Amino acid sequence: MSQADTCRHHPHQSAVALCQKYGHGLCARCLEEDPACPDPDIYCKYRPQCLIHFNYKERRRQRRGHGGDS
Numbered sequence: 007m008s009q010a011d012t013c014r015h016h017p018h019q020s021a022v023a024l025c026q027k028y029g030h031g032l033c034a035r036c037l038e039e040d041p042a043c044p045d046p047d048i049y050c051k052y053r054p055q056c057l058i059h060f061n062y063k064e065r066r067r068q069r070r071g072h073g074g075d076s
């Protein structure tokens with residue numbers, strides 16, 4: 007059984023996006039509601055094509071003012 011084929015939070019859901027660095031997947035719902043890049047602040051060579059990080063950034067933009075990391 008491969009982690010990359012299923013959601014890391016929902017093992018019964020198939021993944022629609024994959025963290026290529028760590029090899030874990032996210033289902034559509036997680037990608038929509040809580041896309042979490044494990045290491046958003048350090049270099050990742052997969053980032054330009056990473057759907058998870060893309061959504062993560064979009065979420066952060068939408069939540070401007072919330073959280074407040076410099």
Ligand SMILES: [Zn+2]
Pocket residue numbers: 013014015016019032033034035036
């Ligand atoms: Zn999920």
